[in-house]
Amino acid sequence: MRHARVAYNGLIQNAMDTEAGIQLEDGRIVEESEVTWLPPVEPKTVFTLGLNFADHAAELSFKEAPKEPLVFLKGPNTFIGHRGETVRPSDVTFMHYECELAVVIGKTAKNVKKEEAYDYVRGYTVANDYALRDYLENYYRPNLRVKNRDTCTPIGPWLVDKEDIEDPMNLQLTTYVNGEITQQGSTADMIFSVPHLIEYLSGFMTLNSGDIILTGTPKGSVDTKVGDEVITEVEGIGRLVNTIVGEEAFQTN
Numbered sequence: 001m002r003h004a005r006v007a008y009n010g011l012i013q014n015a016m017d018t019e020a021g022i023q024l025e026d027g028r029i030v031e032e033s034e035v036t037w038l039p040p041v042e043p044k045t046v047f048t049l050g051l052n053f054a055d056h057a058a059e060l061s062f063k064e065a066p067k068e069p070l071v072f073l074k075g076p077n078t079f080i081g082h083r084g085e086t087v088r089p090s091d092v093t094f095m096h097y098e099c100e101l102a103v104v105i106g107k108t109a110k111n112v113k114k115e116e117a118y119d120y121v122r123g124y125t126v127a128n129d130y131a132l133r134d135y136l137e138n139y140y141r142p143n144l145r146v147k148n149r150d151t152c153t154p155i156g157p158w159l160v161d162k163e164d165i166e167d168p169m170n171l172q173l174t175t176y177v178n179g180e181i182t183q184q185g186s187t188a189d190m191i192f193s194v195p196h197l198i199e200y201l202s203g204f205m206t207l208n209s210g211d212i213i214l215t216g217t218p219k220g221s222v223d224t225k226v227g228d229e230v231i232t233e234v235e236g237i238g239r240l241v242n243t244i245v246g247e248e249a250f251q252t253n
């Protein structure tokens with residue numbers, strides 16, 4: 001089953017994918033074009049992996065891939081839904097996308113072993129973890145300016161139940177910029193697998209239902225510009241569409 005959160009006529013509703021269209025929790029069936037897509041899970045604690053693919057570490061000139069997971073957190077200001085707009089700040093010269101498998105935790109997890117890790121997963125969605133490379137100097141600094149800009153993490157459109165994904169560790173990751181493929185990889189090439197990450201994180205803190213783990217991106221992250229349409233796709237899970245806009249399009253009040 002595929003689940004979403006949408007706004008329809010100003011009301012936020014849970015929704016699911018049906019043959020007839022999107023079914024809202026109030027029972028109505030609506031067209032995709034009638035809704036505003038929200039992140040399919042309201043983000044709580046969101047863990048994000050840095051350099052979980054050796055080829056992406058290499059393209060950023062990090063000579064060695066990490067020996068243990070490099071994890072950082074993302075603030076709620078960063079998240080937007082499918083078909084949303086991401087602001088490219090005017091002070092940056094290089095802003096790259098990152099196509100990622102996002103794992104949604106389904107129940108409280110503490111000290112979970114790899115072998116049982118999937119019992120704690122609710123499902124999967126697609127994320128695009130934009131980064132501002134201008135601020136990427138080294139790995140031993142908080143990466144707030146690189147990774148926590150407003151609107152810089154589109155996520156969705158669907159949360160796909162884990163039962164519908166046979167092997168999350170063998171899914172194609174693809175990014176299209178203005179219709180051209182610019183990034184391709186496979187979750188099979190992660191340095192730290194989904195079960196490894198759940199064991200690692202739950203070994204020192206509690207994971208809660210609704211927490212999300214963004215699992216990192218393969219090589220192929222190139223610069224983007226205002227007006228680009230960026231589609232990040234994870235095989236079997238979804239195609240997440242996003243457009244880059246200039247700062248003048250983003251008003252917070």
Ligand SMILES: O=C(O)C/C(=C\C=C(/O)C(=O)O)C(=O)O
Pocket residue numbers: 048049050051052053056060098129131132136143146147215216217
């Ligand atoms: O932006 C970068 O590519 C480096 C980085 C994080 C990397 C990832 O999120 C990733 O490899 O998926 C950073 O925090 O500077």
